[in-house]
Amino acid sequence: MFNMFGRGNRRDHKSKEIAKERLKLVLVHDRANVSPHFLEMIKGDIVGVIKDYIEVDEKGLEITITKTKREYDDTMVPALVANIPIKRMKYREK
Amino acid sequence: MGEVLVITSGKGGVGKTTTAANIGTALSLLGKKVVIVDADIGLRNLDVVMGLENRIVYDIVDVTQGICRLKQALIKDKRYDGLYLLPAAQTKDKTAIQPKQMLALSKRLKEEFDYILIDCPAGIEQGFKNAIAGADKAIVVTAPEISAVRDADRIIGLLEANEIYNPKLIVNKVRIDMVKKGDMMDIDDMIDILAIELLGVIPDDQSIVISTNRGEPAVTDENSLAGRAFKNIAERILGNEVPFLDLDVDESFFRKFARKLGFK
Ligand SMILES: Nc1ncnc2c1ncn2[C@@H]1O[C@H](COP(=O)(O)OP(=O)(O)OP(=O)(O)O)[C@@H](O)[C@H]1O
Numbered sequence A: 001m002f003n004m005f006g007r008g009n010r011r012d013h014k015s016k017e018i019a020k021e022r023l024k025l026v027l028v029h030d031r032a033n034v035s036p037h038f039l040e041m042i043k044g045d046i047v048g049v050i051k052d053y054i055e056v057d058e059k060g061l062e063i064t065i066t067k068t069k070r071e072y073d074d075t076m077v078p079a080l081v082a083n084i085p086i087k088r089m090k091y092r093e094k
Numbered sequence B: 001m002g003e004v005l006v007i008t009s010g011k012g013g014v015g016k017t018t019t020a021a022n023i024g025t026a027l028s029l030l031g032k033k034v035v036i037v038d039a040d041i042g043l044r045n046l047d048v049v050m051g052l053e054n055r056i057v058y059d060i061v062d063v064t065q066g067i068c069r070l071k072q073a074l075i076k077d078k079r080y081d082g083l084y085l086l087p088a089a090q091t092k093d094k095t096a097i098q099p100k101q102m103l104a105l106s107k108r109l110k111e112e113f114d115y116i117l118i119d120c121p122a123g124i125e126q127g128f129k130n131a132i133a134g135a136d137k138a139i140v141v142t143a144p145e146i147s148a149v150r151d152a153d154r155i156i157g158l159l160e161a162n163e164i165y166n167p168k169l170i171v172n173k174v175r176i177d178m179v180k181k182g183d184m185m186d187i188d189d190m191i192d193i194l195a196i197e198l199l200g201v202i203p204d205d206q207s208i209v210i211s212t213n214r215g216e217p218a219v220t221d222e223n224s225l226a227g228r229a230f231k232n233i234a235e236r237i238l239g240n241e242v243p244f245l246d247l248d249v250d251e252s253f254f255r256k257f258a259r260k261l262g263f264k
């Protein structure tokens, strides 16, 4: 049933709060696009950190910024998603 | 040697021209020699806001194309000592000027004036590039709405890419009644999100419309709240510390009143 006083109803929040959250989210995207180097830098650093353990397919590596629902309150939040194809595990117990 | 300040926003209609006219006039009232440059080629506006539209003979494009000397195009505002306008061309378009010509023009103006305020057109194309070409510093004007703040963020990034660092923010058109109801973004949140220093907050104020009708900037009206806020900004530009205006004139009055009556 439709619940007028239901929690999570957007009308419960002050519109300034909704504006603030939407603004933050949109800026994450805008800013990432303004500097094309940004994601490349992250890519490079991630590979640098894990390459001692895993041989990755650097060409197939994908990093994007998207939105995702935060679990505990269903608010949309920005998320950094990395898709890192593994060629081979390097780690061996000594 | 003077300083070139570009007044920019990205989004149109947030109050760049109003800000340029008011801060420029206020700086001249504080004893500085100021020129306000209308860089909105093709959409001349600053002349009518300042009430100088009947005095234009030559414009900025005439100067850069060598049709007249710089002195001939500068309009001296006879009401305020040390205030000048360099008008935009109305019949040409933005491509009539190149960034390197603006840079050269700015250098010449710096020899003559303490402050050179550049009224930037909306957008991020050629007109924007021209307007920032000779700028030492930038003032970003925004309004408390998502679209305006988003554009401000983009502009801050573009300024940085052009090596104009640490721009200052003016939030214009703030409606106290809506802020109180929680229907307008908080100033603190905006400066937080934009990671930028606040230069001033200007209320949405009918006195701006009235003063624009008259062609007399609001800073010359003692009773204008927006005018007072602009004057404070001029002081801050000069390096003087001025507390931020309590825009909440009615609210604090109401609160005192309510307390007396035993509310709250
Ligand atoms: N604080 C204010 N209170 C009330 N009205 C305002 C205020 N600031 C600006 N305005 C009005 O808003 C309109 C747009 O202002 P202005 O021309 O200064 O903006 P702009 O950013 O220069 O616009 P454009 O992008 O078209 O150049 C004008 O009608 C002006 O009178």
Ligand SMILES: [Mg+2]
Binding pocket: B016, B017, B018, B040, B045, B119, B120, B121
């Ligand atoms: Mg304008």
